[in-house]
Amino acid sequence: MGRSCEVCQKNRPALRRPKTGQQVCRECFFCAFEDEIHRTIVENRLFKKGDRVAIAASGGKDSTVLAHIMTLLNKRHDYGLDLFLLSIDEGITGYRDDSLETVKRNEVQYGIPLKVVSYKTLYGWTMDDIVREIGRKNNCTFCGVFRRQALDRGGVVMKADKMATGHNADDIAETVLLNILRGDIARLARCTAITTGEDSVLPRCKPFKYTYEKEIVMYAYFKKLDYFSTECIYSPNAYRGFAREFIKDLESIRPRAILDIIKSGEDFRIASTAKMPEQGICKRCGYISSQECCKACVLLEGLNRGLPRLGISRTRASNKEGPKAESNRAKERPRSISLDF
Ligand SMILES: Nc1ncnc2c1ncn2[C@@H]1O[C@H](COP(=O)(O)OP(=O)(O)OP(=O)(O)O)[C@@H](O)[C@H]1O
Numbered sequence: 516m517g518r519s520c521e522v523c524q525k526n527r528p529a530l531r532r533p534k535t536g537q538q539v540c541r542e543c544f545f546c547a548f549e550d551e552i553h554r555t556i557v558e559n560r561l562f563k564k565g566d567r568v569a570i571a572a573s574g575g576k577d578s579t580v581l582a583h584i585m586t587l588l589n590k591r592h593d594y595g596l597d598l599f600l601l602s603i604d605e606g607i608t609g610y611r612d613d614s615l616e617t618v619k620r621n622e623v624q625y626g627i628p629l630k631v632v633s634y635k636t637l638y639g640w641t642m643d644d645i646v647r648e649i650g651r652k653n654n655c656t657f658c659g660v661f662r663r664q665a666l667d668r669g670g671v672v673m674k675a676d677k678m679a680t681g682h683n684a685d686d687i688a689e690t691v692l693l694n695i696l697r698g699d700i701a702r703l704a705r706c707t708a709i710t711t712g713e714d715s716v717l718p719r720c721k722p723f724k725y726t727y728e729k730e731i732v733m734y735a736y737f738k739k740l741d742y743f744s745t746e747c748i749y750s751p752n753a754y755r756g757f758a759r760e761f762i763k764d765l766e767s768i769r770p771r772a773i774l775d776i777i778k779s780g781e782d783f784r785i786a787s788t789a790k791m792p793e794q795g796i797c798k799r800c801g802y803i804s805s806q807e808c809c810k811a812c813v814l815l816e817g818l819n820r821g822l823p824r825l826g827i828s829r830t831r832a833s834n835k836e837g838p839k840a841e842s843n844r845a846k847e848r849p850r851s852i853s854l855d856f
Pocket residue numbers: 570571572573574575576577578579601602603604605662679680681682686
């Protein structure tokens with residue numbers, strides 16, 4: 516470590532910024548971190564004055580730092596936003612119940628109201644019930660699909676105009692890679708967008724699109740923020756884990772790798788011949804879907820009929836059509852694990 520901060524040239528440096536390699540003091544790190552997020556918000560016009568904004572809050576480091584920063588910037592720059600915390604209780608004993616306690620403390624610490632929506636109320640099932648029914652394999656599919664819809668439903672009930680999530684640059688780079696590895700062109704095309712669902716009931720945005728996970732952790736640590744840091748007890752998502760490790764290895768050799776992967780994802784040109792799903796409305800629940808029935812309704816029907824694999828396993832082609840037809844259909848069908856944000 517050098518003798519003085521590379522920004523103010525006065526204080527002793529407290530850390531080396533993972534994103535830039537600069538040796539900086541605490542205060543200069545806080546300023547740079549907060550200003551970068553402010554610039555992302557302004558340059559991408561993430562919010563309008565008067566917007567009611569749901570901060571999707573899990574109690575983890577990313578969304579806790581998001582709640583802190585949104586509250587701070589809203590006051591400092593007079594954004595004029597009406598902020599509230601929105602938490603989904605998936606019903607995972609020993610995990611979500613503890614992290615929700617953190618969010619309840621955040622409600623007091625940041626002085627913004629909290630709304631909790633549970634899977635039990637919306638779907639009649641907790642994740643503990645689902646895992647008892649289907650085992651640990653594939654449970655992340657249920658959880659991801661239900662959470663996505665639960666956040667929308669909670670946001671709509673609370674009359675939100677926008678939702679902000681804590682997805683960071685590492686998450687997005689990871690998703691770009693996973694979508695390439697899975698050949699999922701439709702999701703590759705939209706996973707780098709900073710705002711999604713602009714024509715849906717509740718657009719979502721990612722103020723941390725360019726923020727490194729390591730810096731979020733450092734910020735939370737130096738600011739002594741109150742967050743919950745245990746991994747979900749049901750989530751051994753091995754494939755994503757490998758992508759994560761791969762990106763961390765790349766980052767340790769070349770920190771810009773994370774931003775470059777995002778840039779590559781943004782600059783891909785999708786062939787005009789690529790088949791893209793058309794967004795419509797689920798005929799059962801009325802929420803956004805590219806199929807007649809949305810994935811949440813299909814999964815729920817499977818659970819309620821005692822056929823939990825209904826939305827997960829792929830249906831077989833009839834013998835008459837042969838394996839080629841099945842192979843073509845498999846290419847067109849959306850994948851069961853959601854990589855959407
Ligand atoms: N149960 C939940 N309730 C509300 N929002 C959630 C919930 N789970 C995830 N989110 C939102 O989705 C984002 C990404 O969640 P994910 O579990 O992939 O990541 P994470 O990196 O562990 O985030 P965090 O550190 O905020 O928990 C979170 O930052 C948060 O905004």
